[in-house]
Amino acid sequence: MAKRNTKQRNAIRSAFIEAGRPLTSGEIHELVLSELPSVGIATIYRALKDLVQEEWLTSMTIGGSTRYELANLGHHHHFHCNQCDKTFDIKGCVGDLTSLVPNAFKILKHELTLIGMCQACNGEMAS
Amino acid sequence: MAKRNTKQRNAIRSAFIEAGRPLTSGEIHELVLSELPSVGIATIYRALKDLVQEEWLTSMTIGGSTRYELANLGHHHHFHCNQCDKTFDIKGCVGDLTSLVPNAFKILKHELTLIGMCQACNGEMAS
DNA sequence: ATCGGTGCAAAGGGTTTGCAGGGTA
DNA sequence: TACCCTGCAAACCCTTTGCACCGAT
Numbered sequence: 182m183a184k185r186n187t188k189q190r191n192a193i194r195s196a197f198i199e200a201g202r203p204l205t206s207g208e209i210h211e212l213v214l215s216e217l218p219s220v221g222i223a224t225i226y227r228a229l230k231d232l233v234q235e236e237w238l239t240s241m242t243i244g245g246s247t248r249y250e251l252a253n254l255g256h257h258h259h260f261h262c263n264q265c266d267k268t269f270d271i272k273g274c275v276g277d278l279t280s281l282v283p284n285a286f287k288i289l290k291h292e293l294t295l296i297g298m299c300q301a302c303n304g305e306m307a308s
Numbered sequence: 309m310a311k312r313n314t315k316q317r318n319a320i321r322s323a324f325i326e327a328g329r330p331l332t333s334g335e336i337h338e339l340v341l342s343e344l345p346s347v348g349i350a351t352i353y354r355a356l357k358d359l360v361q362e363e364w365l366t367s368m369t370i371g372g373s374t375r376y377e378l379a380n381l382g383h384h385h386h387f388h389c390n391q392c393d394k395t396f397d398i399k400g401c402v403g404d405l406t407s408l409v410p411n412a413f414k415i416l417k418h419e420l421t422l423i424g425m426c427q428a429c430n431g432e433m434a435s
Numbered sequence: 436a437t438c439g440g441t442g443c444a445a446a447g448g449g450t451t452t453g454c455a456g457g458g459t460a
Numbered sequence: 461t462a463c464c465c466t467g468c469a470a471a472c473c474c475t476t477t478g479c480a481c482c483g484a485t
Contacts, residue, residue: 285427
């Protein structure tokens with residue numbers, strides 16, 4: 182099961198590195214299409230699955246869509262814009278959460294998503 | 309568009325009130341099936357859509373599945389058990405989050421999900 | 436030359452919709 | 461009696477899989 186460096190998978194990896202934010206399968210497909218006009222969506226999905234499996238990517242559901250991003254970003258959370266439907270990373274984190282549930286509940290991790298309007302969409306509103 | 313009180317929709321409403329936690333469409337279907345053995349899944353989905361629209365329910369995606377719960381529970385968050393795949397409500401909340409994003413981002417709301425093992429599953433582990 | 440990856444098309448799972456019949460108001 | 465709601469089946473969307481060909485190693 183040695184991995185091969187095809188131009189499709191290289192394009193997918195580049196897209197994630199350049200994007201700097203979580204991407205949906207559709208967004209990735211479009212980004213790769215602009216470079217390789219005949220990539221099929223199945224290729225995208227197969228690559229995404231492999232990349233998640235080898236822990237180069239992680240996946241999450243935000244705003245009703247599955248989104249993928251680099252796995253090596255460390256602990257962080259997300260901001261989702263209702264206007265443009267894009268998701269962004271945010272660095273801060275909330276404090277201790279163990280008091281929120283009874284002791285018999287074991288907390289392994291937590292996910293925090295802020296929802297609102299991003300900088301770009303907010304700027305358009307003002308103008 | 310006057311709503312009618314059919315036995316199907318009454319059973320759906322009862323299921324949510326008795327459950328006391330978010331339910332997936334499949335869980336609701338099973339609960340209603342035990343009372344009305346011939347309800348179709350389309351009836352469930354149509355009722356869920358109407359109930360969300362009239363703001364009697366809200367929907368969210370947790371643990372990879374769309375889940376529905378009563379809309380009148382006030383601000384709260386969720387705990388998701390990786391073992392049994394059930395989602396529970398928790399009452400506490402985190403503090404001020406405005407400092408997490410630049411001022412140009414407008415925060416309308418936030419969602420926090422704790423992930424781990426619930427009381428019941430944790431108990432089974434110990435025994 | 437191998438055999439993993441690709442593209443296409445078909446199959447899957449969850450959700451929605453069209454339609455004729457049934458039941459509430 | 462009206463007409464909203466229901467059950468069934470087909471349609472849809474997103475994602476996965478089968479298959480023959482392509483191409484990285």
